[in-house]
Amino acid sequence: MALQDIEQISIREYLGELGITPRIENKQQGMYCSPLRKENHPSFKVDYYLNLWRDFGSGEGGSIIDLVMKMENCSFHEAASKLEKRYANAGAGIETDTFSFHRNNVIPNSIPNSGNESTLSILKVLPITHPALIDFVKERKIDLELANLYCREIHYRINGRNYFGVGFRNDRGGYELSNPSGFKGCIPPKDITTIRNNLDTCLVFEGFWDFLSYLTLQNMKQTKHDAVILNSIANMSKAMDLIKSHKDIYTYLDNDEAGQKTTQFIYSTCSTVYNRSTKYTAYKDLNDYLCQKTNVKPEVKKKSVGFKR
Structure with missing residues (x-):
């Protein structure tokens, strides 16, 4: 076995x-x-x-x-x-005929693409309805209605075994995957996710939970600004042209070494950059800040893209 x-x-x-x-x-x-x-x-x-x-x-x-x-x-x-x-x-x-969760110690971060039917096939893409995933979203302190605006429940099969998780679609039609076991991966192609409103301000997030956390903290369903969700620091080069085209850039990256190095890279490359990770320095990332912050009171403020401590 x-x-x-x-x-x-x-x-x-x-x-x-x-x-x-x-x-x-x-x-x-x-x-x-x-x-x-x-x-x-x-x-x-x-x-x-x-x-x-x-x-x-x-x-x-x-x-x-x-x-x-x-x-x-x-x-x-x-x-x-x-x-x-x-x-x-x-x-x-x-x-073996039921669905379970991937775990980090048994599968790679990138799932083989659907071009190889014997390896992977997407079975269902639907709104988040499974009780385990609903609880997972709630544990992340994200409203289910908000999550369903941007995410889907993805059921897929790899080598005869069925799995499911929360999926966030990227610009090339792939899905970033996350589930309660701690697994993070993707169904290729791997890419960034962008929200384009043709405005001068761009928000940069490392992952989709951070993006949803920002909306939660701002008490909104969608941002009026442009936004880039990297889905991985490794995707930074794919996002730079879009990021640099903006007048004002607000970064919400992780407080680990990779996140801080990427923030510094953006700062050194672009004209006006505001590092919002300074608002949650005691936390791993923006979602961690949201999850551990008690009695969250979102800041509703005109012409603001930040949030109160």
Whole structure:
């Protein structure tokens, strides 16, 4: 069994086979008394859609492999081997005809394009309706209506396995992908996304969650300015001609080394640049700022493209 198959083994079924059942449950999740310690009140959640667990008593969580590591006090390799031996023949809990989430440790950041039908095919493009993705959007502090203006729920198949996630369309028809497991990737072709209103001001964002965060902080559904969403720092060269054509440029890039270097590059290349990352220096990026900021009160201000701290 491949690692991705092992991680698809149902945590719910695994615990059930051990005689561990939820005290409270619905279609999406179950609350258990923790199998990792003795307790009388359930504080152990299993998300049936994501097939992930979280122990609120200890703050730990993860995949079924992480759970077996904790329950049997063994290494990652030993836990994976135990699960493989247990389920290799029966195939219990591995639902190859259902949809799951990509994870960063099993697939590359760029998915082979649809020109190779045996490798990838897009099955469905629809508004965000899956409960797991709705929760994901809410966790990002983005209104679902706003997310559906710019994003879609993408279902696709790679090598016989089905996946789905939130997709953001770029200028060449590809999709930037993001899902609750932490996976970030794309369905080629890879490119920037632009919003063109033929104005003198341009806003520059690193990713689409940052763009949606800006709109949320500004309490608006769309910007009146031009905007460039890079979808990757590596796409900077594709965006420079458009960015340089503007009189005023406002950058909202990440506060990591790559983001700051890119901000400095724009600053050294263009005439009037305002670095808005100084407004959220204590945070990873604009979406992180939004998620951790309590009682967000968006600034509604004429002729303004910034936001209050």
